Amino acid sequence: MKILFIGDVTGKPGLLFVKDRLPQLISEFHPDLVIANAENSAVNGRGITASSVEYLYDCGVEILTLGNHVWDQREALGVIQADERIVRPANLPPGVPGRGYTVCRVAGRSVAIISLIGRTFMGLADCPFRAIDQIFSQLDPAIKHIFIDFHGEATSEKLALGFYVDGRASVVVGTHTHVQTADERILPKGTGYLTDVGMTGPRDGILGMKREVVIRRFLDQMPARFEVADGPRQFSAVLAVLDDQGSARSMERIYIAE
Amino acid sequence: MKILFIGDVTGKPGLLFVKDRLPQLISEFHPDLVIANAENSAVNGRGITASSVEYLYDCGVEILTLGNHVWDQREALGVIQADERIVRPANLPPGVPGRGYTVCRVAGRSVAIISLIGRTFMGLADCPFRAIDQIFSQLDPAIKHIFIDFHGEATSEKLALGFYVDGRASVVVGTHTHVQTADERILPKGTGYLTDVGMTGPRDGILGMKREVVIRRFLDQMPARFEVADGPRQFSAVLAVLDDQGSARSMERIYIAE
Amino acid sequence: MKILFIGDVTGKPGLLFVKDRLPQLISEFHPDLVIANAENSAVNGRGITASSVEYLYDCGVEILTLGNHVWDQREALGVIQADERIVRPANLPPGVPGRGYTVCRVAGRSVAIISLIGRTFMGLADCPFRAIDQIFSQLDPAIKHIFIDFHGEATSEKLALGFYVDGRASVVVGTHTHVQTADERILPKGTGYLTDVGMTGPRDGILGMKREVVIRRFLDQMPARFEVADGPRQFSAVLAVLDDQGSARSMERIYIAE
Amino acid sequence: MKILFIGDVTGKPGLLFVKDRLPQLISEFHPDLVIANAENSAVNGRGITASSVEYLYDCGVEILTLGNHVWDQREALGVIQADERIVRPANLPPGVPGRGYTVCRVAGRSVAIISLIGRTFMGLADCPFRAIDQIFSQLDPAIKHIFIDFHGEATSEKLALGFYVDGRASVVVGTHTHVQTADERILPKGTGYLTDVGMTGPRDGILGMKREVVIRRFLDQMPARFEVADGPRQFSAVLAVLDDQGSARSMERIYIAE
């Protein structure tokens, strides 16, 4: 089974570049499942909207994951609650809208897609390690293909979670830092791992936002209105190839810059 | 001019692997200058010692940069104060031992090597943006070749600093996260950039430390004695090629895994 | 029922001052129960030791609460595990040694003493709000007298917890900042509240530690060996008077300075 | 000389309660100077507006200090820049609008009023310790009466700054936590000190905001629109009496609850 995962699609440029490049990637790699982290897919780069979600589906994305921007848009609550193709971090407090994982049928098999969020240098959340244990205990044991998007800041927390589920999950990829890391690997017990997939959107901004504004803010520490950057774009993704037992056979980074 | 920069050399395994692999890299690339971030080069992975520094010089490293672990070892103070080949973050409070940059002669040219530390998700430090402006104002304007190791956690801060000095510095590389990023590039005005060079040391630990201990700590939040991991090692570096005007012509990531 | 609670007893000076002043407070107020936060009662101000605990019992303290320094001393693990008079924060990860609350008989009634720790500006812990709900669901409903030490940094989190349990707990007092607040009150539904009880120990240090060292550290950001301060001491406590239904009738701050 | 300082005036209830109670406090204490921290005086509790500032002047306040909410209102920039009676934290980055201290004539003497902001558990700022040293070096040495509002979260940082300027400043009071502390004192060399003056505004909210919203946010970690609370109000202030040499003779906490 081949899973193509696209890193944080950011703003209108991100959406347009997914539309521009995803078809040829699909033609080239024939993924069985296409997932994207959509937490920045609203036009202003903050959260999701009904239309950003629809746009990604129209491009060929089938499952969406989220992150710390989950509640940025008011309309997101309804969307997240209603749509089983969207997963928000599973380790948010109990009772919040939406689901932390979803199971879908792909090429005749069940695949679980799980979203988790980190706690180091981030907001308050429940322990992601215990959250994933709980999900494993809930999942149908027949499900062998398990994909985790761990949305986190600290490399240590991401690596720790990767090793923690090694042999139990098929793939752990990180998102959130918007910079692709170069450490794709298959962990000792067969889990495919990449610390961060990186961001899909404007290439010459800072994390997708206009760089002049971000730099000025670092200098004067005054409030700033971050806006999605213009200009050339980048596509950040990873292709995971899994065997029938759910172990990763390969992890291939994809980075396309205009 | 070719500069080879080696990312956070960690513990005894890191030192040994530098000795093992640096000679062939020197033979292959003929760098004019070899720099290493040594902040984890003490045998226990915390700070520097007189002997870790000497060991790196013996391996062929010529200049050492540091980071948040700068004062971890008591003996480091004397070493840092006495040795002009060692630079600690320039934006530490004024009056602390050591220097924030150094200038050396390389292939008939003066090269400035600067260490800076980030503030986002890190300890308290002075503003790195103003610190670099101040250093630029102090440097001999004839110096065109300027290398910056920006030791930081947040990708946004590292990218912002890169763009901030674009056209004024030859190279900005990040260190500290111990995971190599895949975003090497030459910024619009000629500065070579890489968000993080990654770590040189044990490959199957977490940031170089034994992974069982790190994972247990995430689970139980109890004190843990982190120890440098055993097993196969990795070498993380970057080769920057600069033209006579100090602009980057190329930035090539190097990653060698046993 | 009268409960006397003593704020963070710090180092040897704290222990000695408890011995010096507790007897007269007991004579004066005739508390039915004496509780102390012991998280800094080790001679060096970090955590507890078998002897700091015994010393406090000998002084007349009957129940001990803890905080973020819970595991600072290696010997603390055994002590905490074995002694039912010691409670550590209930919202630490499940499975760690010790208990988050204890029930004792006081003046013919059962009293529950609960320790919780905050998350804002502190280490990672489970949600204290859900933790207290869970404890309420476990406690014998016949227990009306419930005392909570909420060890936290942020005033907002402490006030929020106070209001959250208003009418369900008898008393919520805060600890950890080592500075007594002046906001003792009875919340609308009858819970006695004080944001921070303050510290018992050296009065002219900073949070009990030698002030020169703390100030120097703020200036140079270098490692420092904090030592318990000498000189005159202070005793910080609160006397809560509860009615038979477990509601607070009065909350009286106690502050004695040498 | 008597200085009356009013803690964080919060929202419309805060403004109204200052108008309600300040006159009688002035009648009772005859302060020579009335200062208020206005960082929450806008109707919504965030920052200042031209009208919140005018309102406070009309009530009898003569000098205003600020804090982390300094830039919350767009119109604040012009107000802060134009009005010499307003001081914002002196240790913000150089070049931002406004002034970090002001000098005014009171009872035939010059008085300096200084605003500083902390860095521990707060946003990025310059070192407040070095900032105050720099201000001391700029002030006319003939000025003996120096009042500092140190807007900070951590008790350690506030105490450290108090001791750091002991004998050099007349008064150091803390603001920001919105809870009055009970540790008013005169430090060994004569500086009047109080860790936090507390908040002036709604008494039954959390830091002045509606408590249901704040509690819900702690529970579900979802975005919430904080609104200034209704109901009874509190007035938090401190009266500092200084001798002719600028040393504090007394520090008296004032707390009035409806």
Ligand SMILES: [Fe+2]
């Ligand atoms: Fe994110």
Ligand SMILES: [Fe+2]
């Ligand atoms: Fe993102």
Ligand SMILES: [Fe+2]
């Ligand atoms: Fe580091």
Ligand SMILES: [Fe+2]
């Ligand atoms: Fe490092």
Ligand SMILES: [Fe+2]
């Ligand atoms: Fe504590």
Ligand SMILES: [Fe+2]
């Ligand atoms: Fe404490």
Ligand SMILES: [Fe+2]
């Ligand atoms: Fe504030």
Ligand SMILES: [Fe+2]
């Ligand atoms: Fe405030």
